[in-house]
Amino acid sequence: AQTVTQSQPEMSVQEAETVTLSCTYDTSESDYYLFWYKQPPSRQMILVIRQEAYKQQNATENRFSVNFQKAAKSFSLKISDSQLGDAAMYFCAYRSALNTGTASKLTFGTGTRLQVTL
Amino acid sequence: DSGVTQTPKHLITATGQRVTLRCSPRSGDLSVYWYQQSLDQGLQFLIQYYNGEERAKGNILERFSAQQFPDLHSELNLSSLELGDSALYFCASSVMKGNGYTFGSGTRLTVV
Numbered sequence: 524a525q526t527v528t529q530s531q532p533e534m535s536v537q538e539a540e541t542v543t544l545s546c547t548y549d550t551s552e553s554d555y556y557l558f559w560y561k562q563p564p565s566r567q568m569i570l571v572i573r574q575e576a577y578k579q580q581n582a583t584e585n586r587f588s589v590n591f592q593k594a595a596k597s598f599s600l601k602i603s604d605s606q607l608g609d610a611a612m613y614f615c616a617y618r619s620a621l622n623t624g625t626a627s628k629l630t631f632g633t634g635t636r637l638q639v640t641l
Numbered sequence: 642d643s644g645v646t647q648t649p650k651h652l653i654t655a656t657g658q659r660v661t662l663r664c665s666p667r668s669g670d671l672s673v674y675w676y677q678q679s680l681d682q683g684l685q686f687l688i689q690y691y692n693g694e695e696r697a698k699g700n701i702l703e704r705f706s707a708q709q710f711p712d713l714h715s716e717l718n719l720s721s722l723e724l725g726d727s728a729l730y731f732c733a734s735s736v737m738k739g740n741g742y743t744f745g746s747g748t749r750l751t752v753v
Contacts, residue, residue, distance in 0.1 A: 558742075566729060567643070568684075568744035614683065618742075628674060628697060629733075629742060631683040 525550045527617050529632035536605045537640050543590075544600045544635045546615030553577075554620035557591065557598045558629070563611040571613070574598065576620070602637075610639040644668065647732050647745035655753055659720040662748045666713055666734030672696070673715040674742070675707060678729040690715055722752045 526549045536542035548557070559571040574582045574591050581589050586603045602609055615632040644667035654660055666673050675687040686699035690709035701707075704722075709715040719726060729749050733742045 567746050568731060570741065573741065627672070628686045628689060628699060629684070630686070633683045
């Protein structure tokens, strides 16, 4: 079974600075998808960015980018020019590329709470 | 608005009772997933339906059941409720062969 590990329970960053959230995962599969979700105090789960494992190019979405290291099974999220609205819980998630059985479910890490200070 | 609608948003009930949570997926999405998020915890997969049929089960208790109707909306039934069932219950939908999940805003269940 796949596992996702987020080793930083909490992180803090100053406004306008850059922060990197770490995520590692364990899988025997070669084709899969990785995601970062943001959960603000409203508790809504918001997709921030996704990465397809067979694509070597790191995904970027405005101020959010990832560092995907497939061999190391590492998938970190970099937030540039941090804003107060970035304060939230961030979850890393894994999904198999298969569509059979439980393969299509998302497996989540335990999350990293990001605080943004002035 | 994510396009995935969950009702009710909040629910308070007593131990031993039964409740039904409802989810309407985003238009065109055939798959519905239910997740449970306990206080300050990650999300645990409960069950998946695809086009009306159960596709996969996760850590779902026998006291819990779900179904997906012909119009693709889904219901999660929780019975014989215990204090430990208090959690945020999310529904998410996706296109089966796609890879994006859209979450609803969740139902916060409090068992007293």
